[in-house]
Amino acid sequence: MTSALSSSYLSALFADDKVTDLLSDRFMVRAMLIVEGCLADAQGQLGLIPAEAAARISLTARALPIEPAVLAGGVFRDGHPVQALVDILREGLPPEAAAWLHYGVSAQDVMDTAQLLQVRSLFQVYEQRLDSLIARLTELMRSHRDAPQVVRRDGRIIGVQTFGYKVTGWRAPLLRQKQRLAALRPQLLALSLGGLDGCQSSLGTQASLGTQASALNAKLAELLKLDPSDLPALNQRDRWAELASWLSLTSGLIGKLAQDIAQLSIPEIGELAEATAGGLASLGSLAPSQRGAPLVSQSLIALARHSAGQLGACHEALLSEQEGGGATWRLEWLALPVLLQCCGASLGLADRLIATLLVKTDVMAQNVSKHGDLLLADHYALAMSAHLPLPQAQVVVQQAAEQAAQEERPLHAVLANSSLLPLDWVALSQERPWLASCQALVDNALDADIAAPTGA
Helix, strand or coil, X not given: CCCCCCCCCCHHHHCCHHHHHHCCHHHHHHHXXXXXXXXXXXXXXXXXXXHHHHHHHHHHHHHCCCCHHHHHXXXXXXXXXXXHHHHHHHHCCCHHHHCCCCCCCCHHHHHHHHHHHHHHHHHHHHHHHHXXXXXXXXXXXXXXXXXXXXXXXXXXXXXXXXXXXXXXXXXXXXXXXXXXXXXXXXXXXEECCCCECCCCCECCXXXXXXXXXXXXXXXXXHHHCCEECCCCCCCCCHHHHHHHHHHHHHHHHHHHHHHHHHHHCCCCCCCXXXXXXXXXXXXXXXXXXXXXXCHHXXXXXXXXXXXXXXXXXXXXXXXXXXCCCHXXXXXXXXXXXXXXXHHHHHHHHHHHHHHCCEXXXXXXXXXXXXXXXXHHHHHHHHHHXXXXXXXXXXXXXXXXXXXXXXXXXXXHHHHHHHCCCCCCHHXXXXXXXXXXXXXXHHHHHHHHHHHCCCCC
């Protein structure tokens, strides 16, 4: 068995090349070198280390190629890759500069900061894909604003809506996710320097950074284009847990959308279809039994469920021992990259899915019409409530519906015969109360888009 996210063949169903590159060892090593270089620049500008040493460290860190695999031995020895990276970088420096490399900071300072650079790049991908997906859903709800579709719940058909309204329900939580990401971004992308003790581990009090600790935090944040943090947060992992929650929630919301599409694509319903068998392979390469199968939807559902399973591990990492523990830090290394990969893949696949989704409005209309006016049962009960209590009206309509189904007669005809209420049952049967309400809800959602500030 192989890992589906890293397999050279199974990853076609799940992984995303762009996200994979950003989560690669090579990207992380480069990010750590950038941090070391900018740290030297900041310390040199503040006079914490000699300016000549700072310039040499900065130049070397930006130019030195380090193959990630060479850090493996150091990771086994130290429990993290930073010391091995610093050792290699120090070998490329003259002694007078090497003495000031990695001055006063801990491995966790460097690694957490490098991860912020990584996540910032991923945020750009997520935002672009989320915007694209929302735009596609907006067009879908607008173009199918009036298309009738039966409402299904708990395996039963209970009424009528428009497909545009259903898509509005897919889109609304993604809009909220966009707002949540905007709120999360400045909280997470905040530099945190804790400093170290004499054993090269994190102490978190900034004592090793001296009296200019606050100034160094601000200057390094400026150079890295991050926000400064007013308090070292090495053992406060709530922001990383919040990121994990956002990632899992995004994958889950997309998984719900995909599950709806998969269910509406089964032959017994046939209201939707993926443009090709998942868009992951050419139609001709698939066995006849797989042609038309919702392969992308199935992948999205699996990604959502897998993400939900990883979320608990990131919440477990909140339980760091005292001022920090290596086990909980490592737990994040195991779980967070999976969530980051799953979310990026979900957004990319969902965008492709909606872009090529086949909406069969004729089948939707047929599915509505074959149930006749049984789908107007609630409408009839509300009309009757002008003359008798609603609970009583609902009982009368339920009994009439059972009779109409058995006798294969229109519900309004049964009600006309069994009820003495002064209602025009034929006229009521021609009304479409669901249409106006669904149209209004779709229009309200579209109007809210126009009223929203740019970038909201």
